[in-house]
Amino acid sequence: MAASCKTLKFCYLLKWQKCTTNTTGLSQFRLFSKDSRQYDYDLLVIGGGSGGLACSKEAAELGKKVAVLDYVEPSPIGTVWGLGGTCVNVGCIPKKLMHHASLLGDAVKDAAAYGWKVPSDKEHCWQTLVMAVQNHVRSLNWGHRVALKDKSVEYLNAYGTFVDQHTVKATTKNGKETLITSDKFVIATGMRPHYPEEIPGAKQYSITSDDIFSMQRPPGKTLVVGASYVALECAGFLTSLGFDVTVMIRSIPLRGFDQQMASLVLDNMKTHGTKVLHKCVPRQVEKQSSGKLMVTWAHQFERLTTTAAEDFDYYDTVLFAIGRQPCTRSLNLEKVGVEINEKSGFIIGARDESERTSAPNIFAIGDVLMDRPELTPVAIRAGKMLAQRLYNRSTEHMDYVNVATTVFTPLEYGCVGLSEEAAVQKHGEDNIEVFHAFYKPLEYIIPSRPHEQCYIKMVCTRGEEKVLGLHFVGPNAGEVIQGFSVALKCGATRHQFSTTVGIHPTCAEEVIKMHVSKRSGLDPTVTGC
Numbered sequence: 001m002a003a004s005c006k007t008l009k010f011c012y013l014l015k016w017q018k019c020t021t022n023t024t025g026l027s028q029f030r031l032f033s034k035d036s037r038q039y040d041y042d043l044l045v046i047g048g049g050s051g052g053l054a055c056s057k058e059a060a061e062l063g064k065k066v067a068v069l070d071y072v073e074p075s076p077i078g079t080v081w082g083l084g085g086t087c088v089n090v091g092c093i094p095k096k097l098m099h100h101a102s103l104l105g106d107a108v109k110d111a112a113a114y115g116w117k118v119p120s121d122k123e124h125c126w127q128t129l130v131m132a133v134q135n136h137v138r139s140l141n142w143g144h145r146v147a148l149k150d151k152s153v154e155y156l157n158a159y160g161t162f163v164d165q166h167t168v169k170a171t172t173k174n175g176k177e178t179l180i181t182s183d184k185f186v187i188a189t190g191m192r193p194h195y196p197e198e199i200p201g202a203k204q205y206s207i208t209s210d211d212i213f214s215m216q217r218p219p220g221k222t223l224v225v226g227a228s229y230v231a232l233e234c235a236g237f238l239t240s241l242g243f244d245v246t247v248m249i250r251s252i253p254l255r256g257f258d259q260q261m262a263s264l265v266l267d268n269m270k271t272h273g274t275k276v277l278h279k280c281v282p283r284q285v286e287k288q289s290s291g292k293l294m295v296t297w298a299h300q301f302e303r304l305t306t307t308a309a310e311d312f313d314y315y316d317t318v319l320f321a322i323g324r325q326p327c328t329r330s331l332n333l334e335k336v337g338v339e340i341n342e343k344s345g346f347i348i349g350a351r352d353e354s355e356r357t358s359a360p361n362i363f364a365i366g367d368v369l370m371d372r373p374e375l376t377p378v379a380i381r382a383g384k385m386l387a388q389r390l391y392n393r394s395t396e397h398m399d400y401v402n403v404a405t406t407v408f409t410p411l412e413y414g415c416v417g418l419s420e421e422a423a424v425q426k427h428g429e430d431n432i433e434v435f436h437a438f439y440k441p442l443e444y445i446i447p448s449r450p451h452e453q454c455y456i457k458m459v460c461t462r463g464e465e466k467v468l469g470l471h472f473v474g475p476n477a478g479e480v481i482q483g484f485s486v487a488l489k490c491g492a493t494r495h496q497f498s499t500t501v502g503i504h505p506t507c508a509e510e511v512i513k514m515h516v517s518k519r520s521g522l523d524p525t526v527t528g529c
Contacts, residue, residue, distance in 0.1 A: 047190060047366075048084065053147070067156055071157060090213055098241075102241055126219070137213075189368055205293055223293075281298055283297055293317070385397065404482060414478050420459050439455075460494050
């Protein structure tokens with residue numbers, strides 16, 4: 001009897017499962033003891049976006065046993081996608097391709113002025129564009145799976161929730177649950193678009209950026225609700241592709257960006273053909289028998305709580321781009337002591353190492369971290385550096401200061417460093433100097449393209465003139481700002497910019513030619529070549 005009790009106790013301590021791979025791709029467990037601290041993996045990454053994939057591959061290269069859990073919750077209209085996260089599937093990549101498609105449309109219009117015989121009946125085919133974009137996206141999905149396999153990282157197509165500090169429950173789309181253990185975890189679940197639940201019909205009949213890039217039917221007359229960079233980018237390329245587009249803005253465009261530059265971007269979009277409803281909020285989205293969507297909205301005045309009479313119009317598509325929410329609420333983080341901001345859901349990182357959470361063996365990278373740039377390259381860099389610190393004794397941390405970015409509106413806006421408002425708030429208005437210039441891109445001259453919003457601003461400290469921020473509105477802004485961002489990381493001064501010889505004729509050379517300060521009151525318009 002005593003021997004039998006010992007046997008039962010031993011069996012209780014051990015978990016017996018087959019060491020095979022099932023049809024869903026989930027590797028089932030080996031024999032292990034709860035008290036032995038022999039986990040299934042050294043590192044389990046929850047989230048298969050750019051940051052999570054980068055971290056997992058880096059850790060695997062350092063000899064660790066790594067797995068990635070990735071699962072895409074379908075959007076309200078059922079859109080799903082493959083491995084790679086937001087950037088690959090419903091963000092940077094498809095957005096840039098559609099932006100480029102829209103720029104080609106503008107170039108075709110310019111071509112006649114340059115001597116090309118352009119057919120007058122040119123049309124754009126939405127379905128052809130979507131198919132081409134999705135074919136590329138799927139090739140990237142496959143490429144990511146191959147890369148994981150090459151690095152011996154196990155890919156598990158399942159949703160992970162914490163059971164305890166070393167155990168995650170993985171749930172497949174058909175509901176099968178499996179327990180997986182790991183020594184350490186990295187949360188890299190990213191964000192998803194926010195739906196205004198309080199607006200009747202919004203979630204039921206509207207779409208978001210999760211859906212637009214794979215939508216099979218042409219969007220037709222479209223209302224874009226929001227003034228984020230996602231909202232303006234989508235409105236911009238849809239307008240250039242020939243659709244009737246209206247943007248509804250509650251307060252200010254591009255919150256968090258330099259507001260002078262944001263105004264120029266929006267002004268250019270209006271010139272480009274995008275309609276704008278200022279200080280308006282949607283009240284209801286109703287589907288008509290014709291299939292059209294009737295949107296009712298209220299106008300706002302000086303106080304956002306004061307509304308006037310309502311107005312309405314009919315649209316084929318309503319796209320909400322009013323912000324994104326971190327995917328943290330359903331991870332069961334409270335079970336393992338990971339602290340989050342209760343209001344926003346962002347994970348609160350440690351002061352000395354922001355990727356480390358309040359749980360000693362659980363880390364977070366990318367968009368889920370509070371007060372960190374929500375950008376793909378940031379997540380990738382942070383993920384690689386975290387793996388190096390965990391498994392290669394590195395002491396180098398991610399530098400979140402002076403991270404460059406670009407808004408891919410019809411006239412692009414690239415920036416790095418502080419906005420003018422942030423510089424004034426940090427240093428005081430009397431302690432900063434702003435140099436600026438309105439310029440005309442050479443390629444705009446022959447087709448007589450409007451250039452009034454092509455503008456550059458350099459925000460400096462007064463006296464030493466150390467560059468605090470650089471802002472560029474114009475063609476190829478991302479390519480321009482990427483190079484100059486290196487200079488800001490090196491602590492460059494305006495003198496070093498101005499003593500650099502420019503490449504002529506380019507828009508980028510106008511950055512180093514700037515010499516007129518706002519304080520001087522002189523005309524900043526560039527004349528001559």
